[in-house]
Amino acid sequence: MEISPRKLLPAALVAGAALLSGCVFAPVAPPRGFLYNDQTSPLFPGGKPGSKVGKASSSNVLFLAGWGDSGLAAAIRDGGLESVNHTDYRIQNYLLIYQRYTTVVYGE
Amino acid sequence: MRTLAVPLALAAACLAAGCTSARVGVGTPMGIIYKDVVAPMSLERKRGPEAGQPVAIPPVLVDGVSTGYALDLSIPGLEFTRPFSIGWGDMSLERAMREGGLERVVYADGRETTILRIFQRARVVAYGPPALEAEAAP
Numbered sequence: 001m002e003i004s005p006r007k008l009l010p011a012a013l014v015a016g017a018a019l020l021s022g023c024v025f026a027p028v029a030p031p032r033g034f035l036y037n038d039q040t041s042p043l044f045p046g047g048k049p050g051s052k053v054g055k056a057s058s059s060n061v062l063f064l065a066g067w068g069d070s071g072l073a074a075a076i077r078d079g080g081l082e083s084v085n086h087t088d089y090r091i092q093n094y095l096l097i098y099q100r101y102t103t104v105v106y107g108e
Numbered sequence: 109m110r111t112l113a114v115p116l117a118l119a120a121a122c123l124a125a126g127c128t129s130a131r132v133g134v135g136t137p138m139g140i141i142y143k144d145v146v147a148p149m150s151l152e153r154k155r156g157p158e159a160g161q162p163v164a165i166p167p168v169l170v171d172g173v174s175t176g177y178a179l180d181l182s183i184p185g186l187e188f189t190r191p192f193s194i195g196w197g198d199m200s201l202e203r204a205m206r207e208g209g210l211e212r213v214v215y216a217d218g219r220e221t222t223i224l225r226i227f228q229r230a231r232v233v234a235y236g237p238p239a240l241e242a243e244a245a246p
Contacts, residue, residue: 044151047160058137058145066139071146071217073235076165083162084151084215099137103148107162 037093043103046086050106054079057102070103081107136220149218149232150201163214166237172208174199178228195228204234211239 033039056075058068076084090102136145152163176197182189201213219231 043148044153046162048162050162056146058147060137060139060143063138064141066137066143066145068137069146070136070148071219071233072148072151072215073171073217073233074146075148076215081165083164085162087148087151089148101137101147 032091033093035093035095037091040088040090040104043087043089044084046084046106048085050081050085050108052079052081052107054081054105054107055102057100059098059100061098063096063099068101070101072103072105075103075105076107079105079107081105083107136218139222140225142224143220143222146217146219146233149216150213151215152213166214168237169214169235170208170210170238172204172206172210172234174201174203174207174232174234176230180226180228184225197230199230199232201232201234204232205236208234208236209239210234210236212236 054075055078056068056070056072058066058070060066072084072087075087084105084107086106088104088106090100090104092098092100092102136147137143139145154161154163174197176195176199178193178195180193182192201216204210204216205213213234214236216232216234219233221227221229221231
């Protein structure tokens with residue numbers, strides 16, 4: 001069975017749009033870029049900025065394999081924080097091939 | 109129409125693998141073949157006059173884990189195959205707190221592990237001060 005790339009395109013676009021639209025929740029959900037995306041939004045809001053920053057990331061490739069530790073514990077360890085003021089969440093997407101989710105923790 | 113069947117089935121599989129399986133916390137990177145990802149789930153929220161104040165990380169921190177499992181042999185997109193899946197376990201925060209002997213939860217992460225979407229495991233890892241230390245404090 002031969003599959004024409006022209007016929008694949010609409011299905012791939014629908015799949016990609018669906019993949020990027022509904023799988024993440026956060027207090028603020030920014031519009032999601034299809035081919036390229038690099039956005040940061042609040043995760044657990046707080047009232048003060050922080051002088052220290054801790055980051056932790058997880059990734060996937062082609063939606064086939066996902067790995068990594070983007071948890072709060074890893075981010076707090078990374079920043080050596082003793083208190084957490086607020087946290088953000090960064091989502092990067094490159095051509096639907098590679099995606100990275102980063103938890104950014106701000107504190108003292 | 110037949111030529112669209114393969115990519116549409118793949119899309120349905122992707123959606124089912126990433127969005128409707130047992131999941132905790134913020135959405136995580138997908139992995140249809142393999143996935144082992146930790147994501148943030150909750151952070152202690154100050155209320156009342158302390159609202160908006162920083163959340164202090166206790167000097168002595170312990171963790172408790174609760175786990176849920178699923179075996180899913182259903183075919184994504186085919187509703188009549190949905191009965192071919194079972195899920196069990198207790199991945200509640202309450203269980204995690206009891207397992208770790210926590211006084212309260214300061215923050216929690218969720219860990220998702222899936223293999224070929226058939227085996228799925230979701231874990232809640234709660235962090236907080238130990239209950240004994242809280243009782244001993246004046």
